[in-house]
Amino acid sequence: MQLFHYKKIILFLVLATAGILIAAADINPFYTDPYKLEYPDYFGNRISIPADNPTTKQGVYLGRMLFYETKLSSSKTISCASCHQQKLAFADSKAFSSGINDMPTKRNSMSLSNLLWVRNFFWDGRAKGLEQQATFPLNDPHEMGNYLEQAVKDLQRTKEYPPLFKAAFGTTEITVDRLTKAIAQFERTLISANAPYDKYLRGEYKPTPEELNGMELFMNSPVPSKNSRGANCAQCHGTPKMYMELFHNNGLDSIPKDIGREEITGMENDRGRFRVATLRNIELTAPYMHDGRFKTLEEVLDHYNEHILSSRTLSLSLQDRSNVEKGKTLGLTAQEKSNIISFLKMLTDTDFVNDPRFANPHLKKVK
Structure with a gap:
């Protein structure tokens, strides 16, 4: 009788423990x-x-x-x-x-x-x-x-x-x-790692001629003496993650209204410098820049091509870069800018923006 009593106690404890684990799993399906x-x-x-x-x-x-x-x-x-x-x-x-x-x-x-x-x-x-x-x-x-x-x-x-x-x-x-x-x-x-660009890197996607030309321009620096054209984007965005952890003054203003990183470091050399943002899913993240001044990718390309403003802290990566000998601007053609945007759209990861693992868990599923 005593042995039977102990067996009942053990069975009760096992069932109680299982009940606690099941309840926890109901609250949180990833319990362990x-x-x-x-x-x-x-x-x-x-x-x-x-x-x-x-x-x-x-x-x-x-x-x-x-x-x-x-x-x-x-x-x-x-x-x-x-x-x-x-x-x-x-x-x-x-x-x-x-x-x-x-x-x-x-x-x-x-x-x-x-x-x-x-x-x-x-x-x-x-x-x-x-x-x-x-x-x-x-x-x-x-x-x-x-x-x-x-x-x-x-x-x-x-x-x-x-x-x-x-x-x-x-x-x-x-x-x-x-x-x-x-x-x-x-x-x-x-x-985010399953955009067409990722598939291209894995040999699973063949870019269009426009996308391929845009990619080459994106990655290359201009060398007019060798007739090598480029947009110089990879200087700041050239990794597969499409950013490098750098802070740059990208020529938005000659006298910045927002002093950027200088506010944190107290160093004048950081005036107007901001973190390089990732270009992953850039097609979806308008408006652009720290103050959202550019509404479209076309405006962004126009800025880097024609409207960079000089200042003491302007990034060296943006100084004296031109596809024209002694040119004052980057000098990309309208077609080249369009091709770069075609490449940027290769960075749109539809799996990422629809992944249920990242969705709102408070919303009840509608049957």
């Missing part, structure tokens, strides 16, 4: 296991993941929930996704995004993709890492209402979030540190 970050070899393995924030499936799921969570804003109407929409490659269509009460932000929202390789965030590079980056919009009075500390308390009172934090971090206690770590984990999974 590290998250496998998949990307092509040609992207390189110099990735940026802090040792104290490994990427796990439960952390990524929680981060995705928080990325789309309007409870993080003081008005309960704004989430990270408000300014970073998946259909627009996690950018938006405004020159300056709208925060709480439709208050405009200071700069254009940058596209979020391939952040696994980035170390300095925002146009001016003020944030060292994704974890720190997440705190800025949450604490900004013009973006999400300087609501981070209160948001943590609000989430603690919900039914769904404490178990999710338990699954991700081993405790139901919600803190600012854990919240930003979870968002960072999700954002590291936003990898």
